[in-house]
Amino acid sequence: MNEAELNKLIERDARSYNEPPAPPLDAMWAAIEAQDWTRAASTDTSGGSATRGRVRRWMMDRRFQAAAVLLIGVAIGRLTLARTNTQATAATTNPTTEQTRVASAVPDTGFAAPYQVTTSRYLGQTAALLIALPADTHHMNAAENQQFISRAGDLLTTTRLLLDSPAADNPSMRNLLEDLELVLAQVVHLRAAPSRTELDLIHQALDQREVLPRLTNAAADISAAN
């Protein structure tokens, strides 16, 4: 490609590169006004500690999005598998055996619809939080830890409410909720700057009790039941 051809291409198409939308002037101004400019000037000697914090938050949000996408993928996969198994069973067995097999493949999630909706949402949010749990302390600052711990606190409250609800009548669901209560309580008791050991203990608890696979399976089972 020669210079003239490149010029032609740039002239025609470069302006659409990262084409900016209209700037959200008022929203940005509100955020700027909320800052203490004098303090920012005296403390910002390294070129943007505030920026670094925001970039970390942005990355944190992306991690939550990725975790949510992962969970949805697992749920869809499980749902597809459950339906395939059901069809295969129907093709090879008589009606009586078929009913028994389907019942054993899909755990009893026959509690009232409002609890199913709440439980399904809760399982998704908890899975997203636990998948996003960092493996070490380098990826998060104190503010992000606080945000993480606050989310875990909300989910712990929901866990305890669900344990006292018809949703926990199913033994396997009760076991899962009890394990989640334990893990979430560990997360809630993390300090603002957790040590590597504290995080390792939580990861060990997750692994030993196979919490994440059970969590995603339960979420998929409720979706399948619905």
Place this chain on the structure above:
Amino acid sequence: MREPELIARVIAGDRIAARELYDAHAPRVFRLAFRLTGDADLAREFTQDTFVRAFGQLSRFRGDAALSTWLHRITVTVVANAMRKVKRFRERETDLEAAEPLHMEGSTSDPILRHRLHTAIDALPEIYRTTLIMHDVEGYTHGEIAQVLAVAEGTCKSRLSQARAQLREALADLAPELES
């Protein structure tokens, strides 16, 4: 009110004057931040940081260059520092939202050519990409870019030349399509 008076009032703590300065410069700062990042949330954060830092350091602004140049210098610095980390993150994570639409409203050009050009610009080393975006996309002069990036004008021209050479090489196979 003239800009030097506005600056003096902002330094004295006048937030109305600050808003006036902001209104005059924020659209172009946001534009530059968006061109460099390609992400509305990041562009917004970096624009905010640019103005927070600028207002905090306004007393150090000597007026040697235009205020816009000084602001754009802060913007480029803020973006460059933060994007190193963002790029490392993006290399590890799959960004499901990054897929660029092949058809854009109001454009008559070939979407494949456009996509290839944009991808090639993305792949440029950062100093070349910044220079090319400022000159060829945003229309800054070499003098303005040199002031913003705090380099000699000759360096700026050389970087643009390097950027274009790399684009020509990356897009060499498109020459026949451009001729047709």
